Amino acid sequence: MGENEVRDHCGFFVAYSPHDVYKGLQAEQHRGREAAGIGVVRDNHVTAVKWLGNVSALKLQTIIQILGAERAVYLGHVRYATSGRKDPRKLLEDAHPHTIGGEVQIYPQDDSDNPTHMIITRARIAGVHNGTIYPGSMDSIDGCDFTDLQTGCDTEAFLRVYDKLGADETMKRIPSSFSIAIADAKMRGALVMRDRFGLMPAWLGEKDGYIIAASEDEAIRQIGGKPIREVDAGEIVHLKGQSFESRSTVPPNWRRCFFQINYVMHRDSHFGGRWVYNDRFNLGRQLAREFKPDVDFVTYIPECPEDLALGYSHESGIPLRKIFYKKNDERSFQGPTPDERRSSIKRNLHLIDGENVRDKRILIVDDSIIRANNSPHAINLARQSGAEYVALAVGTPMIGRNRKGCVFGVDMPDNDDFVAAECDGDLERISSRIGADDVYYISKEGQFQVLGPEENYCTRCIGGSDPVEEAGLIKPAGR
Numbered sequence: 001m002g003e004n005e006v007r008d009h010c011g012f013f014v015a016y017s018p019h020d021v022y023k024g025l026q027a028e029q030h031r032g033r034e035a036a037g038i039g040v041v042r043d044n045h046v047t048a049v050k051w052l053g054n055v056s057a058l059k060l061q062t063i064i065q066i067l068g069a070e071r072a073v074y075l076g077h078v079r080y081a082t083s084g085r086k087d088p089r090k091l092l093e094d095a096h097p098h099t100i101g102g103e104v105q106i107y108p109q110d111d112s113d114n115p116t117h118m119i120i121t122r123a124r125i126a127g128v129h130n131g132t133i134y135p136g137s138m139d140s141i142d143g144c145d146f147t148d149l150q151t152g153c154d155t156e157a158f159l160r161v162y163d164k165l166g167a168d169e170t171m172k173r174i175p176s177s178f179s180i181a182i183a184d185a186k187m188r189g190a191l192v193m194r195d196r197f198g199l200m201p202a203w204l205g206e207k208d209g210y211i212i213a214a215s216e217d218e219a220i221r222q223i224g225g226k227p228i229r230e231v232d233a234g235e236i237v238h239l240k241g242q243s244f245e246s247r248s249t250v251p252p253n254w255r256r257c258f259f260q261i262n263y264v265m266h267r268d269s270h271f272g273g274r275w276v277y278n279d280r281f282n283l284g285r286q287l288a289r290e291f292k293p294d295v296d297f298v299t300y301i302p303e304c305p306e307d308l309a310l311g312y313s314h315e316s317g318i319p320l321r322k323i324f325y326k327k328n329d330e331r332s333f334q335g336p337t338p339d340e341r342r343s344s345i346k347r348n349l350h351l352i353d354g355e356n357v358r359d360k361r362i363l364i365v366d367d368s369i370i371r372a373n374n375s376p377h378a379i380n381l382a383r384q385s386g387a388e389y390v391a392l393a394v395g396t397p398m399i400g401r402n403r404k405g406c407v408f409g410v411d412m413p414d415n416d417d418f419v420a421a422e423c424d425g426d427l428e429r430i431s432s433r434i435g436a437d438d439v440y441y442i443s444k445e446g447q448f449q450v451l452g453p454e455e456n457y458c459t460r461c462i463g464g465s466d467p468v469e470e471a472g473l474i475k476p477a478g479r
Contacts, residue, residue, distance in 0.1 A: 010096070011215040012128040013076040014181045014190055014239060018064055020207060020223050021076035025055045027219035030266060031130075032078040035095035039075045039126040040067045041183045041190070046102065046126040050077075050095040051117035052088060058117060066119060073190045073239070075181050077128035080411065090152065092118050097183075098155045099123035100163050125163055125184050129155040130215055131177035131200045132409040134468050141165070141173055155180070167191055167236050168249045175473035177257075177408035179231070181213060189240040197255040197467050198233030199408050199458060201271050204244065211244045213237070216269040230270075255458045255467035258451055259410050262396045263304055263367045274451070277307055282450045283395045283442060284311025284365065288318075291440035293391050295361040297321040301349065301378050308395040309365040318363070323352055324378060345377045354385030361389040368396035369441075370412050372419035372434050379435045391438040392431075397462040398441050401425040406461050 011031030013024035021038055037050030049066045051058040077096035092115050102123030106115045133154035144164050146157050162170045162182060171193060179202035182191045192213045194202045203217045207225035214220050217227035231237055233252035238245045256272050267277040297319045300309035313320035326348045362382055366375055375392055382390050400418025423429035431439045444462060448454040460466045468474055
């Protein structure tokens with residue numbers, strides 16, 4: 001797989017009606033807004049539809065017309081891409097579900113350069129995937145030909161390995177990041193597989209007597225289902241309608257992605273037995289213990305850092321005031337290009353009332369700094385309204401200082417525009433770069449005092465170890 005191919009950080013949902021999958025994807029919309037898709041297994045073949053934009057960009061009634069509505073296995077996906085193919089046709093082709101076999105029709109047929117949706121019929125296998133296949137991890141798998149891939153997405157290659165070797169051998173042979181659901185026309189039900197490190201989340205649940213699965217337990221609750229448990233690291237779960245069977249073919253080696261807690265997941269979801277809201281609140285408390293400037297109030301850049309700011313205010317005694325708002329729930333982090341991310345921030349983030357800021361000393365709390373797009377705009381809004389002093393407190397340790405980002409599925413590849421690398425990790429230079437009077441990152445020690453032992457997490461992006469390299473399962477990327 002090449003360096004510029006698509007790496008995904010997404011959300012999946014598996015249920016037994018298109019209504020439940022559609023609602024489940026809406027509940028996971030925060031995990032991706034670039035494209036969505038749903039597939040179904042029926043009459044010994046797979047049919048799928050995928051479209052550009054949010055889940056609601058294609059009506060549920062239209063999906064039912066295409067896929068049907070009777071009881072069957074439905075796989076759904078929301079996606080954002082972290083690199084690779086950016087024109088609309090390629091984005092649509094790279095959207096999930098990915099399939100093996102089948103016939104493809106792109107719509108509208110008279111404008112193939114600006115498509116809106118795609119229908120795939122009579123496929124053999126479909127998959128929806130959250131994570132990234134580690135560079136080089138499929139290079140030595142005998143009998144698997146990747147020369148004629150139809151998309152730029154590593155999920156298609158993963159499905160080819162599965163098609164050739166089966167689930168158990170695929171789990172053993174690919175030491176990568178995957179929480180993936182697979183529907184196979186030869187198999188009743190669906191498979192859910194989670195890699196040996198448990199890097200990305202995956203949950204089992206129950207709805208109307210049927211076993212379902214999702215990236216996040218909160219999405220299961222939001223459709224009226226009941227979460228059962230997390231899928232274990234290295235586990236293969238066969239969903240069989242009203243029951244499931246489970247097996248493990250590799251021992252778990254837990255190295256969860258802490259950024260799921262700090263930023264990605266819904267505040268009411270759970271990851272590794274931990275409640276996301278509680279961890280964010282306590283990260284804010286830890287920030288207040290480490291950094292407490294003389295300010296009139298603390299605020300945050302909506303929406304994710306709110307829990308951090310609540311914890312900071314609780315621990316420090318400094319009042320919390322909400323001075324910023326967003327017009328919609330769009331996450332600029334998920335924009336496909338730097339220009340789109342900056343444009344998203346400018347059109348979406350605003351100050352409620354400048355008079356509340358004039359002559360004030362302010363501390364802004366943010367969940368992380370990667371490219372420094374959000375924070376400069378927020379700081380500038382406060383400056384323009386007459387703030388006397390603006391500091392920034394960050395609830396994630398410095399990301400990308402050593403020009404290492406993520407190869408496991410979060411939108412920060414090694415060649416990203418890390419402000420920490422640009423400024424050589426110097427806090428004064430970073431402050432100057434983003435326009436703040438002071439900037440402070442939570443310490444690595446402080447973060448894992450809250451989240452639990454560091455060895456249970458992947459820390460590659462903050463200067464720590466790479467779990468695949470550490471386990472000696474594959475030659476290090478780029479060597």
